[in-house]
Amino acid sequence: xxxxxxRNLANQCNALKSTGPKSVSGKRASSxxxxxxxxxxxxxxxxxxxYRTLVDLIAEEGFSGFACADIATxxxxxxxxxxxxxxxxxxxxxxxxxxRDVNVKASIPIFRELLSPSGSEPQDVTEMASFFADMQRxxxxxxxxxxRRSSDTHKLIRYQRNGIARLSRAVRQG
Amino acid sequence: MxxxxxxxxxxxxxxxxxxxxxxxxxxxSSPKLLPNESDAEFQSxxxxxxxxxxxxxxxAVALVSQLNECLWWIRRHTVDKELLLHExxxxxxxxxxxxxxxxxxxxxxxxxxxxxxxxxxKYQAGLxxxxxxxxxxxxxxxxxxxxxxxARHIKMVDDLIHRQHQTIRHLxxxxxxxxxxxRLIKRMDLELAALESKQPVKGALxxxxxxx
Numbered sequence: 001x002x003x004x005x006x007r008n009l010a011n012q013c014n015a016l017k018s019t020g021p022k023s024v025s026g027k028r029a030s031s032x033x034x035x036x037x038x039x040x041x042x043x044x045x046x047x048x049x050x051y052r053t054l055v056d057l058i059a060e061e062g063f064s065g066f067a068c069a070d071i072a073t074x075x076x077x078x079x080x081x082x083x084x085x086x087x088x089x090x091x092x093x094x095x096x097x098x099x100r101d102v103n104v105k106a107s108i109p110i111f112r113e114l115l116s117p118s119g120s121e122p123q124d125v126t127e128m129a130s131f132f133a134d135m136q137r138x139x140x141x142x143x144x145x146x147x148r149r150s151s152d153t154h155k156l157i158r159y160q161r162n163g164i165a166r167l168s169r170a171v172r173q174g
Numbered sequence: 175m176x177x178x179x180x181x182x183x184x185x186x187x188x189x190x191x192x193x194x195x196x197x198x199x200x201x202x203s204s205p206k207l208l209p210n211e212s213d214a215e216f217q218s219x220x221x222x223x224x225x226x227x228x229x230x231x232x233x234a235v236a237l238v239s240q241l242n243e244c245l246w247w248i249r250r251h252t253v254d255k256e257l258l259l260h261e262x263x264x265x266x267x268x269x270x271x272x273x274x275x276x277x278x279x280x281x282x283x284x285x286x287x288x289x290x291x292x293x294x295x296k297y298q299a300g301l302x303x304x305x306x307x308x309x310x311x312x313x314x315x316x317x318x319x320x321x322x323x324x325a326r327h328i329k330m331v332d333d334l335i336h337r338q339h340q341t342i343r344h345l346x347x348x349x350x351x352x353x354x355x356x357r358l359i360k361r362m363d364l365e366l367a368a369l370e371s372k373q374p375v376k377g378a379l380x381x382x383x384x385x386x
Contacts, residue, residue, distance in 0.1 A: 050201040057198055061231050061352075062359065075236060079203045082243065086206050089250075101268075144261040144283065146254055147327045154330040157337050164344045171233070171348040 036152075037084040039159045045076045067174030074167030081163040085156050092149035096139055104133045198236040205243040208250070219245065227353070234352050241345045244338045251335045258327050260287055262320035267302075270309030 021027045045051045046069075054072035063071065111128045142148055207213060220242045224230060230238065264283035282305060288294035289302040306313065321328070 053201050054198055057201075057232055061233055062355070071233070075198070075202060078240065082205065082240075083203050085247075090208070140265075143324075143327060144265070146257040146261050147324070150251075150254060150258065150327050150330045150334070153334060157333060160337055160341060164341045168344040168348045171237070172351045 037088055037156060037159075039081060039084050039156070043077065043080060045073050048076075051076060063174040067170065070170035071167070071174055074163075074170040078163040078167045081156065081159045085153060085160060088152045088156060089149050092145055092152050093142070095142075095145060095148070099132075099136055099139045102132070102136065104129055104136060107132070198232045199239060202236060202239075205239070205246070207246075211246075216242070216246065227349070231352060231356060234349050237345050237349050237352070241342055241349075244342045244345070248335055248338045251331050251338070255328055255331050258324045258331065259317065259320050260290060262324035263316050266316060266319055266323060267305040267309055267311075270305070270311070 021030045051072050054075060055068045058068040058071050059065070108125060108129050111125050115124050115128065207216060220239060223238050223242055224235060227234060227238070261283065264286045267286070268282050282301065285294060285298035285301045288298050294302065306316065
């Protein structure tokens with residue numbers, strides 16, 4: 001008991017040291033994970049009508065009660081992952097064509113004009129131009145629509161792997 | 175009858191595979207298709223996979239449906255690999271020619287797309303050829319550079335394809351397990367029936383008596 005407590009505390013301390021994103025941009029990106037696909041939320045399949053029907057139908061194939069429940073959950077979970085996979089693939093983050101294609105150097109006079117009412121210093125204009133250049137670099141790094149949908153879908157690989165492993169195990173052990 | 179490109183055979187799409195009242199598929203969300211994809215082709219792929227199984231159970235049908243979806247994802251991702259190259263080619267061209275920045279990358283991207291599949295009009299062909307001359311590149315040079323440029327994303331798509339292959343392997347093993355189980359039950363039933371038919375009633379009673 002004491003050993004378990006000590007191990008738990010050690011795990012918690014280590015988790016505080018090592019897990020999760022460290023940079024501000026990493027934290028910002030990971031904070032949007034569950035909003036994008038919702039696969040980190042624990043599902044409640046057992047209370048659905050589909051689940052009960054699936055359990056009944058699978059039971060007719062000679063599987064035990066536990067196996068039926070596992071297989072039905074596995075199937076519904078796998079479908080949930082594949083639906084999210086499709087949604088992620090079909091709705092990638094849109095490309096900001098203006099930001100990607102704008103010539104930042106040529107836009108410096110416009111920045112100067114925009115900042116002139118507030119009595120800007122030349123340094124402010126340079127800072128604004130470098131801010132835009134940084135944003136443009138980030139936008140270009142993400143690539144076009146195909147690159148974006150590929151990298152977005154790539155994030156779901158682990159969910160698909162876990163989903164199919166769970167389903168396959170349930171069927172083979174049933 | 176429909177021709178299935180994937181398997182190179184004609185398939186009867188109306189072929190009854192299982193008792194609909196016992197199907198699991200109505201209770202699972204069905205695989206969605208992209209707007210330019212044919213539902214009939216998807217269904218014919220499913221039917222041809224099912225036709226390879228001998229009297230599949232509802233669970234096997236549900237798993238085969240997932241397997242068919244994986245095959246479609248492999249097909250989609252394979253097309254994406256080529257599209258990624260086209261995207262990178264357009265990006266490199268627009269980077270090489272400063273005057274393209276004003277006209278936008280997407281315009282050149284569309285022109286290049288049509289140029290590569292041979293459906294470009296005169297204006298689009300001119301646009302691409304002018305950009306190639308300005309960048310001092312041939313189409314094959316551009317393709318090689320684009321491959322290098324898009325390597326990171328191509329690797330991601332390769333990972334996605336690999337994942338679908340692994341998923342297919344899992345599904346295949348599950349289907350085999352169901353098939354083996356049903357065969358085993360059938361075989362035991364047959365053996366039992368054979369034993370019952372061979373043994374006279376008196377012998378059966380003797381066996382019962384011995385076991386008790």
